[in-house]
Amino acid sequence: MSENRLLPPTRRRLLAGLVSGALATLGGARAEPDPALWLHDSDRIRNPPGSFSVRLQLTEFRQRQPVAASTLVVYARPADDGGEYRNLVRFVAPARDHGKLMLRNGQDLWFYDPASRASVRLSPQQRLLGQASNGDVMTTQLARDYDARWAGDERIRDGDGREVAAHRLALAARRAGIAYPGVDYWLAVDDHRPLMARYRSAEGRLLKSAWFRRWQPVLGEVRPTETVIVDGLDPGWVTVMQLSEHTLREVPVAWLQRDFLPRWKDEP
């Protein structure tokens, strides 16, 4: 039986702390990489604090040619038990989709069509294939749902084509049901702003890649206002997502109920 197991847990932790503190003092005050902290910094830059709404204008390209455009408004409220936001997506344009809604409470997803007054439940896979899922890229607090591992530093080309020094993080979802079980994430070395991400399935298959760019002061922080998303299976399918009209606002839980969908108006 080792001596360690004879000590009670509290004394073991105290002893370990003293030893590591002494070693740190002997070795100098060099800071260790803290990928969890970097991820937290990145989340703070990407997402406004608390509940908010943002307008997304999506332009789809096929083989470099713009083929379709749509506009959504996302109302987001941080989930109580995780980093993914509960959100409601309102379709603004094109005209044929105006007024349609998509509600997301984790894996509980509903689509509402005002023409038929019908709410239909969707599977998470069905949502991932639609443009509304691109909103998820912007409304996710990665630090709360992922374990981060520093995978090294490298120089990458950012969304504007400039070379930037970046930390590369490997993120693994902490629980089942997260939309993207794995993420490769690149942050700027200087301020930990997000530069690029590759979102993967549980099997490691690339679902989409995203580049964050067009940095502007928004709600007290310089944030990305444009994201370029490339489909993982079909690299010729590119979506440019422009964000505007960021607004801090209360998004009550009562709004995020499927029976509330027929009552939703632009300003409920």
Place this chain on the structure above:
Amino acid sequence: MTPPAAFAACVLLACAAAAAQAQEPDPAAFRVEASPEAPPPWGLGWQTTLELRDSRQPQTWADAAALEQVLDLRHEWQPARGLRLALSARAETRVMPAGRTGTGGALREAYASAEPAAGWFVDAGRVNLRQGVAQGWNPSDWLRAGGLGAAWQNPAAARENRLGAVMLRLQRSAAWGSAELAWLPDLAAGADTGLADWGLNLERGNDRQALFVRVAPALGETLTLDLGALARAGEHPAWSANLTALLSPRWLALLELQWQTLAGLAAPDRSARAARPRPRLAAGANVTLDSGAVLGLEWHHAADALDRGDWAAWRSAASVSAEGRQALGALRAGRAARLDPLVRDAFYLRLQWNDPWHDGRHDLAGHLRWNPADDSRWLQLEAAWHARPDWSLRLVLAGSRGRPYSEFGARAVRGVAALTSDWRF
């Protein structure tokens, strides 16, 4: 692995990695200028449909073709905070080369909605109140009979044109879920259930006084449940449950159940079966395929409908006498008007494939209904091309197969082809 083989493998891997890198586009090459936001559409739609029907009765080309024009309005106003006014209506003309012309209109919804306190809502007027999680048939949707008559088997299209019922409704929406209570007055007792061309057709939802209650607690991400009850004058109370369960990120199961004391249909030479609690249900599952298509299969069961033996007796009677055919026609019409199934068991298969080519311009769909008691079928295929943000073209092809006097084989229309121009503004 031998050194040359390992070298070759490394070269191949390096080439593959380089190819993968080369495939990824340069994001800097994709620039979009911010464009001014178009004003929101007013909620008007103008649809023009050219339709060709293949009837089982002998017909001329002039009888087979029709041109239909529909002006559709759906609009909401918010005159004051906490108050909403909604209007949904349509007007249509139908011209046939043979010379017959028809016009009609429908006021689908017209109501006021107020929120006197946060999360409390009161609605008054004609409201399209629907429920049910199934796609092909909703046994718990007690006001489903309000649909305008349509030859189409696409349930979504039928739902878009259904009439609401006049009601006073109170609803509470909160973090725990929602609950609602609705009272439907008797405004058209004894009225003819046929649709008037320009009338309000209140008998569709207000032929009897009714009280409706429903509770939908928030259970979490995997399961959803709502429970309902309806008390309608002259009927036994009805109870309902709607359940969905997420089985995996791709698979979704659903169950829609209704219990009510009902008389059962019987063979033509026998009186109706005694009233007793008889369930009606729709059970099924949807799966999302890698392609993005959604495939759904549902089993529909109505314990008050005809069993195989009784259905065979009805068909046999129709095949030997005019009275038998007349009685069967009346039975079919009555069940169809209430959207009640004719036979006890049926299946519904649905394929929905939105944006199959990832260009935001096309949608495909297919619907198949199958009556296993007589092996008759109805198949409908749809393709939509969204040529412009406000203009779409839709092609619908539908047809039925079945022996004489079978459920789908006896339909007057054997096949339909329709091309619709749909303009939204």
